Amino acid sequence: MATSRAVSVKDVAGRARVSVGTVSNVLNRPEKVAPATVARVQHAISELGFIRNDAARQLRAGKSRALGLIVLDVRNPFFSSLALGAEDRAREAGYSIILGNSDEKVERESAYLDLFEEQRMAGVLISPFGDVDDRLVRLRERGTPAVLVDRSTASAGFSSVAVDDVAGGVLAGRHLLDTGRRRIAFVGGPIDIRQVHDRLTGLQEAASSVPDAEIEVLLGDSLSIIEGRRLGDELAARPVAQRPDAIFAANDLMAIGVLQALVMLGSIRVPDDIALVGYDDIEFASGAVVPLTSVRQPAGLIGSTAVEILLDEALNDATPGRSVVFQPELVVRASTTA
Structure with a gap:
Protein backbone atom coordinates (compact mmCIF):
# COMPACT_ATOMS: atom_id res chain seq x y z
CA MET A 1 0.00 0.00 0.00
CA ASN A 53 7.54 22.67 9.34
CA ASP A 54 7.68 25.60 11.68
CA ALA A 55 8.61 23.45 14.68
CA ALA A 56 11.77 22.26 12.92
CA ARG A 57 12.63 25.81 11.91
CA GLN A 58 12.25 27.00 15.48
CA LEU A 59 14.36 24.12 16.74
CA ARG A 60 17.17 25.11 14.38
CA ALA A 61 16.85 28.75 15.44
CA GLY A 62 16.73 27.78 19.10
CA LYS A 63 13.67 29.94 19.83
CA SER A 64 9.96 29.94 19.14
CA ARG A 65 7.86 32.71 17.60
CA ALA A 66 5.31 32.16 20.37
CA LEU A 67 4.83 33.71 23.79
CA GLY A 68 3.36 31.72 26.67
CA LEU A 69 0.62 33.29 28.79
CA ILE A 70 -0.56 31.69 32.06
CA VAL A 71 -3.68 33.16 33.71
CA LEU A 72 -5.46 32.33 36.96
CA ASP A 73 -8.85 31.54 35.47
CA VAL A 74 -9.61 31.61 31.75
CA ARG A 75 -13.34 31.55 32.54
CA ASN A 76 -13.04 35.02 34.02
CA PRO A 77 -13.78 37.56 31.25
CA PHE A 78 -11.11 39.85 32.71
CA PHE A 79 -8.42 37.36 31.76
CA SER A 80 -10.04 36.76 28.38
CA SER A 81 -9.79 40.49 27.66
CA LEU A 82 -6.22 40.55 28.93
CA ALA A 83 -5.33 37.66 26.60
CA LEU A 84 -6.94 39.42 23.62
CA GLY A 85 -4.90 42.55 24.30
CA ALA A 86 -1.74 40.46 24.51
CA GLU A 87 -2.62 38.53 21.34
CA ASP A 88 -3.28 41.68 19.30
CA ARG A 89 0.07 43.22 20.26
CA ALA A 90 1.95 39.95 19.74
CA ARG A 91 0.45 39.49 16.28
CA GLU A 92 1.58 42.98 15.27
CA ALA A 93 5.13 41.89 16.08
CA GLY A 94 4.84 38.56 14.27
CA TYR A 95 4.32 36.41 17.36
CA SER A 96 1.48 34.22 18.60
CA ILE A 97 0.15 33.65 22.12
CA ILE A 98 -0.15 30.17 23.66
CA LEU A 99 -2.63 30.38 26.53
CA GLY A 100 -2.46 28.28 29.69
CA ASN A 101 -5.05 28.24 32.49
CA SER A 102 -3.62 27.49 35.94
CA ASP A 103 -7.17 27.37 37.38
CA GLU A 104 -5.70 28.70 40.64
CA LYS A 105 -3.76 25.45 41.08
CA VAL A 106 -0.02 25.33 41.74
CA GLU A 107 0.48 21.99 39.96
CA ARG A 108 -1.19 23.22 36.76
CA GLU A 109 0.83 26.41 36.85
CA SER A 110 4.03 24.39 37.20
CA ALA A 111 3.03 22.05 34.36
CA TYR A 112 2.52 24.98 31.98
CA LEU A 113 5.89 26.44 32.94
CA ASP A 114 7.43 23.03 32.16
CA LEU A 115 5.68 22.96 28.79
CA PHE A 116 6.67 26.50 27.82
CA GLU A 117 10.28 25.80 28.74
CA GLU A 118 10.29 22.59 26.69
CA GLN A 119 8.77 24.43 23.72
CA ARG A 120 11.45 27.15 23.93
CA MET A 121 8.97 30.00 24.08
CA ALA A 122 10.36 33.41 23.21
CA GLY A 123 9.03 34.67 26.52
CA VAL A 124 6.46 34.00 29.25
CA LEU A 125 3.69 36.16 30.67
CA ILE A 126 2.21 34.93 33.94
CA SER A 127 -0.38 35.92 36.49
CA PRO A 128 1.09 33.83 39.31
CA PHE A 129 -0.84 31.76 41.81
CA GLY A 130 2.04 30.08 43.62
CA ASP A 131 5.59 31.22 44.37
CA VAL A 132 7.20 31.09 40.94
CA ASP A 133 10.20 33.38 41.49
CA ASP A 134 12.84 30.62 41.48
CA ARG A 135 11.31 28.99 38.44
CA LEU A 136 11.20 32.24 36.47
CA VAL A 137 14.79 33.01 37.44
CA ARG A 138 15.80 29.65 35.97
CA LEU A 139 13.88 30.41 32.78
CA ARG A 140 15.59 33.76 32.46
CA GLU A 141 19.03 32.21 33.01
CA ARG A 142 18.27 29.93 30.05
CA GLY A 143 17.37 32.87 27.84
CA THR A 144 13.58 33.07 28.29
CA PRO A 145 12.40 36.36 29.81
CA ALA A 146 9.23 36.56 31.91
CA VAL A 147 6.86 39.39 32.79
CA LEU A 148 4.27 39.29 35.56
CA VAL A 149 0.75 40.39 34.59
CA ASP A 150 -2.01 41.55 36.93
CA ARG A 151 0.64 41.49 39.66
CA SER A 152 2.73 44.48 40.66
CA THR A 153 6.08 43.48 42.11
CA ALA A 154 9.79 44.02 41.80
CA SER A 155 10.36 40.48 43.09
CA ALA A 156 13.53 38.86 41.73
CA GLY A 157 13.93 41.80 39.34
CA PHE A 158 11.09 40.83 37.01
CA SER A 159 9.09 43.37 35.07
CA SER A 160 5.39 43.58 35.86
CA VAL A 161 2.19 45.19 34.57
CA ALA A 162 -0.80 45.59 36.85
CA VAL A 163 -3.38 47.86 38.39
CA ASP A 164 -2.99 49.34 41.88
CA ASP A 165 -5.35 46.95 43.66
CA VAL A 166 -4.91 48.63 47.03
CA ALA A 167 -6.11 51.88 45.46
CA GLY A 168 -9.01 49.93 43.91
CA GLY A 169 -10.02 48.63 47.32
CA VAL A 170 -9.87 52.16 48.70
CA LEU A 171 -12.14 53.39 45.89
CA ALA A 172 -14.72 50.72 46.60
CA GLY A 173 -14.57 51.24 50.36
CA ARG A 174 -14.85 55.02 50.25
CA HIS A 175 -17.77 54.83 47.84
CA LEU A 176 -19.71 52.51 50.15
CA LEU A 177 -18.86 54.58 53.20
CA ASP A 178 -19.83 57.81 51.42
CA THR A 179 -23.27 56.31 50.70
CA GLY A 180 -23.74 55.75 54.42
CA ARG A 181 -22.83 52.06 54.67
CA ARG A 182 -21.03 51.00 57.83
CA ARG A 183 -21.18 47.19 58.05
CA ILE A 184 -19.21 46.00 55.01
CA ALA A 185 -18.55 42.36 54.17
CA PHE A 186 -15.57 41.55 51.96
CA VAL A 187 -16.25 38.45 49.85
CA GLY A 188 -13.14 37.00 48.24
CA GLY A 189 -11.19 33.92 47.22
CA PRO A 190 -8.00 32.55 48.77
CA ILE A 191 -6.20 35.35 50.63
CA ASP A 192 -2.81 34.18 49.32
CA ILE A 193 -3.85 35.41 45.88
CA ARG A 194 -2.13 38.78 45.85
CA GLN A 195 -5.01 40.59 44.18
CA VAL A 196 -7.46 39.42 46.87
CA HIS A 197 -5.09 40.48 49.63
CA ASP A 198 -4.47 43.93 48.15
CA ARG A 199 -8.15 44.68 47.47
CA LEU A 200 -9.02 43.77 51.06
CA THR A 201 -6.13 45.92 52.31
CA GLY A 202 -7.52 48.89 50.38
CA LEU A 203 -10.99 48.37 51.86
CA GLN A 204 -9.55 48.21 55.37
CA GLU A 205 -7.54 51.36 54.72
CA ALA A 206 -10.67 53.24 53.64
CA ALA A 207 -12.57 52.05 56.72
CA SER A 208 -9.77 52.95 59.13
CA SER A 209 -10.70 56.64 58.99
CA VAL A 210 -14.39 56.00 59.82
CA PRO A 211 -14.75 55.16 63.56
CA ASP A 212 -18.01 53.22 63.34
CA ALA A 213 -17.15 51.24 60.21
CA GLU A 214 -16.97 47.45 60.54
CA ILE A 215 -15.30 45.06 58.09
CA GLU A 216 -16.15 41.36 57.96
CA VAL A 217 -14.10 38.99 55.78
CA LEU A 218 -15.58 35.91 54.09
CA LEU A 219 -13.23 33.87 51.91
CA GLY A 220 -14.14 31.14 49.44
CA ASP A 221 -12.10 28.45 47.72
CA SER A 222 -11.99 30.31 44.39
CA LEU A 223 -12.90 33.59 42.70
CA SER A 224 -15.94 32.13 40.97
CA ILE A 225 -19.65 32.77 40.57
CA ILE A 226 -20.37 29.53 42.43
CA GLU A 227 -18.34 30.60 45.46
CA GLY A 228 -19.93 34.04 45.34
CA ARG A 229 -23.37 32.41 45.31
CA ARG A 230 -22.45 30.16 48.25
CA LEU A 231 -21.15 33.02 50.39
CA GLY A 232 -24.11 35.18 49.36
CA ASP A 233 -26.47 32.43 50.52
CA GLU A 234 -24.72 32.38 53.90
CA LEU A 235 -25.19 36.13 54.32
CA ALA A 236 -28.80 36.06 53.13
CA ALA A 237 -29.64 33.29 55.63
CA ARG A 238 -28.69 35.45 58.59
CA PRO A 239 -31.24 37.39 60.64
CA VAL A 240 -31.70 40.90 59.26
CA ALA A 241 -29.87 42.53 62.18
CA GLN A 242 -26.77 40.38 61.53
CA ARG A 243 -26.47 41.06 57.81
CA PRO A 244 -24.03 43.59 56.38
CA ASP A 245 -25.43 46.69 54.73
CA ALA A 246 -22.80 46.50 51.97
CA ILE A 247 -20.65 43.89 50.23
CA PHE A 248 -17.39 44.38 48.36
CA ALA A 249 -16.55 41.34 46.22
CA ALA A 250 -12.97 40.66 45.13
CA ASN A 251 -14.06 40.33 41.50
CA ASP A 252 -17.18 40.68 39.38
CA LEU A 253 -17.76 36.94 39.08
CA MET A 254 -18.09 36.64 42.85
CA ALA A 255 -20.23 39.80 42.93
CA ILE A 256 -22.62 38.32 40.34
CA GLY A 257 -22.88 35.13 42.42
CA VAL A 258 -23.64 37.19 45.53
CA LEU A 259 -26.23 39.20 43.61
CA GLN A 260 -27.95 35.99 42.48
CA ALA A 261 -28.16 34.79 46.08
CA LEU A 262 -29.63 38.07 47.32
CA VAL A 263 -32.23 38.66 44.61
CA MET A 264 -33.36 35.02 44.48
CA LEU A 265 -34.43 35.28 48.11
CA GLY A 266 -36.87 38.02 47.11
CA SER A 267 -36.87 39.79 50.45
CA ILE A 268 -33.49 41.53 50.10
CA ARG A 269 -33.33 44.62 47.95
CA VAL A 270 -30.13 45.75 46.24
CA PRO A 271 -29.02 48.43 46.97
CA ASP A 272 -31.70 49.50 49.49
CA ASP A 273 -30.90 46.77 52.01
CA ILE A 274 -27.45 45.73 50.84
CA ALA A 275 -25.22 47.66 48.44
CA LEU A 276 -22.83 45.68 46.26
CA VAL A 277 -19.51 46.51 44.56
CA GLY A 278 -17.49 44.19 42.30
CA TYR A 279 -14.05 44.43 40.71
CA ASP A 280 -12.80 44.26 37.07
CA ASP A 281 -15.88 45.78 35.35
CA ILE A 282 -16.33 42.84 32.99
CA GLU A 283 -18.94 43.15 30.25
CA PHE A 284 -21.52 41.24 32.28
CA ALA A 285 -21.36 43.81 35.11
CA SER A 286 -23.46 46.38 33.29
CA GLY A 287 -25.94 43.73 32.12
CA ALA A 288 -26.64 42.13 35.50
CA VAL A 289 -30.23 42.04 36.79
CA VAL A 290 -29.15 44.96 38.99
CA PRO A 291 -26.34 46.72 37.07
CA LEU A 292 -23.19 46.27 39.10
CA THR A 293 -20.98 49.03 40.47
CA SER A 294 -17.43 47.88 39.82
CA VAL A 295 -13.79 48.92 39.97
CA ARG A 296 -12.53 48.97 36.38
CA GLN A 297 -9.07 47.91 35.35
CA PRO A 298 -7.88 48.11 31.71
CA ALA A 299 -7.49 44.39 30.96
CA GLY A 300 -6.58 44.71 27.28
CA LEU A 301 -4.04 47.46 27.98
CA ILE A 302 -2.42 45.35 30.68
CA GLY A 303 -2.00 42.49 28.19
CA SER A 304 -0.64 44.59 25.34
CA THR A 305 1.76 46.52 27.59
CA ALA A 306 3.10 43.28 29.07
CA VAL A 307 3.83 41.94 25.57
CA GLU A 308 5.65 45.15 24.63
CA ILE A 309 7.90 44.87 27.68
CA LEU A 310 8.47 41.15 27.14
CA LEU A 311 9.50 41.60 23.50
CA ASP A 312 11.75 44.49 24.47
CA GLU A 313 13.56 42.19 26.89
CA ALA A 314 13.61 39.25 24.45
CA LEU A 315 14.73 41.13 21.34
CA ASN A 316 16.62 44.16 22.61
CA ASP A 317 18.19 42.83 25.80
CA ALA A 318 16.33 45.47 27.79
CA THR A 319 17.05 45.33 31.50
CA PRO A 320 14.20 43.61 33.38
CA GLY A 321 12.62 45.20 36.41
CA ARG A 322 10.18 47.70 34.88
CA SER A 323 6.98 48.12 36.87
CA VAL A 324 3.96 49.58 35.10
CA VAL A 325 1.03 50.29 37.42
CA PHE A 326 -2.26 51.58 36.04
CA GLN A 327 -4.78 53.36 38.23
CA PRO A 328 -8.24 51.83 38.68
CA GLU A 329 -11.52 53.64 38.05
CA LEU A 330 -14.80 53.31 39.94
CA VAL A 331 -17.83 52.80 37.69
CA VAL A 332 -20.99 53.54 39.67
CA ARG A 333 -24.21 51.72 38.74
CA ALA A 334 -27.51 50.75 40.33
CA SER A 335 -26.11 48.18 42.81
CA THR A 336 -24.95 51.00 45.10
CA THR A 337 -27.21 53.92 44.20
CA ALA A 338 -30.99 53.64 44.26
Missing part, protein backbone atom coordinates in the same frame (compact mmCIF):
# COMPACT_ATOMS: atom_id res chain seq x y z
CA ALA A 2 1.35 3.39 -0.95
CA THR A 3 2.36 5.65 1.94
CA SER A 4 1.50 9.35 1.79
CA ARG A 5 4.46 11.68 2.25
CA ALA A 6 4.49 15.30 3.39
CA VAL A 7 5.36 17.76 0.65
CA SER A 8 8.91 19.05 1.16
CA VAL A 9 10.74 22.25 0.27
CA LYS A 10 12.58 20.22 -2.38
CA ASP A 11 9.24 19.30 -3.98
CA VAL A 12 8.25 22.97 -4.10
CA ALA A 13 11.61 23.90 -5.62
CA GLY A 14 11.20 21.26 -8.34
CA ARG A 15 7.68 22.40 -9.21
CA ALA A 16 8.70 26.09 -9.31
CA ARG A 17 11.98 25.33 -11.14
CA VAL A 18 14.10 27.18 -8.55
CA SER A 19 16.67 26.17 -5.97
CA VAL A 20 15.83 25.03 -2.44
CA GLY A 21 17.59 28.16 -1.19
CA THR A 22 15.23 30.34 -3.22
CA VAL A 23 12.20 28.63 -1.69
CA SER A 24 13.71 29.21 1.77
CA ASN A 25 14.16 32.89 0.97
CA VAL A 26 10.57 33.18 -0.24
CA LEU A 27 9.38 31.66 3.05
CA ASN A 28 11.64 33.67 5.33
CA ARG A 29 13.03 36.69 3.45
CA PRO A 30 10.73 37.36 0.44
CA GLU A 31 12.06 40.89 0.02
CA LYS A 32 15.32 39.36 -1.30
CA VAL A 33 13.56 37.53 -4.15
CA ALA A 34 12.25 38.94 -7.43
CA PRO A 35 8.43 39.40 -7.31
CA ALA A 36 7.90 37.11 -10.31
CA THR A 37 9.87 34.33 -8.61
CA VAL A 38 7.98 34.83 -5.35
CA ALA A 39 4.71 34.46 -7.26
CA ARG A 40 5.93 31.28 -8.99
CA VAL A 41 7.03 29.70 -5.67
CA GLN A 42 3.78 30.66 -3.95
CA HIS A 43 1.82 29.13 -6.81
CA ALA A 44 3.79 25.89 -6.42
CA ILE A 45 3.14 25.94 -2.65
CA SER A 46 -0.58 26.30 -3.29
CA GLU A 47 -0.66 23.57 -5.94
CA LEU A 48 1.23 21.04 -3.82
CA GLY A 49 -0.43 21.92 -0.50
CA PHE A 50 2.95 22.54 1.14
CA ILE A 51 2.87 23.28 4.89
CA ARG A 52 6.09 24.57 6.37
